[in-house]
Amino acid sequence: MPGQPDAMQHIADQVRGALESADLAAYAHLLDPDVRWGAPGDRTFGCQNRNQVLSWYQRGHDAGVRAEVTETVVSGDRILVGLRVAGRADDDEPYRWQVLTVRDGLVVDIAGYDNRAEAADAAGVG
Numbered sequence: 001m002p003g004q005p006d007a008m009q010h011i012a013d014q015v016r017g018a019l020e021s022a023d024l025a026a027y028a029h030l031l032d033p034d035v036r037w038g039a040p041g042d043r044t045f046g047c048q049n050r051n052q053v054l055s056w057y058q059r060g061h062d063a064g065v066r067a068e069v070t071e072t073v074v075s076g077d078r079i080l081v082g083l084r085v086a087g088r089a090d091d092d093e094p095y096r097w098q099v100l101t102v103r104d105g106l107v108v109d110i111a112g113y114d115n116r117a118e119a120a121d122a123a124g125v126g
Contacts, residue, residue, distance in 0.1 A: 005074065011102055012072040012079045019083070020069050022061050024054050030107055037110040040099075040122060053110070063087070070095070073125050077102050080123040082116065099123045 011030065018027035028050060037047040037056075047053045064087040071082035079100040086094060097119035101109040113119035120126075 007105070008074045008077070008079065008102065011105065011107075012074050012081075015079060015081060015100065015107075016069045016072050019067055019081070022057070022066070024057060024061075027057070028054055032103070032106040032108045035107055035110065037112070040111045040113060040118070047110075073120075073123065075124040078123040080119055080125050 014026065014030055017023070018030065031050045031053060033050050035047070035050055035053055037053050038044065039046070047056055066086050068084045068086070069081060070084050071080065073080040079102065081098045081100060083096045083098065084094050085096055095116070097113040097116050099111045099113065099119055099122045100107045111119075111122060113122070
């Protein structure tokens with residue numbers, strides 16, 4: 001499909017901007033109403049819709065947690081997002097990765113990883 005890589009990069013850029021600025025309204029526009037978010041392979045999902053995902057981010061923001069996006073890499077219908085998380089006193093490893101799956105221009109699935117290699121593999125990033 002012509003323009004698909006450009007469209008996915010545009011979504012990745014929007015994800016970066018929304019996460020770095022903690023702009024939940026901007027992030028909401030990128031999420032499917034039925035987006036799922038959880039650990040890889042755990043299909044019980046920590047969050048089962050857009051409102052739950054946004055509430056999770058809001059609770060973190062209210063607690064002083066901030067994220068710097070260290071990378072966004074597009075691979076087909078997936079986006080690998082690297083994050084450096086600050087403000088979590090109980091966290092000795094500040095780096096996290098997410099793999100976002102996009103359909104029809106919206107994020108439909110988010111899987112969280114503690115290991116970049118595993119996240120890159122899941123995203124299909126070489």
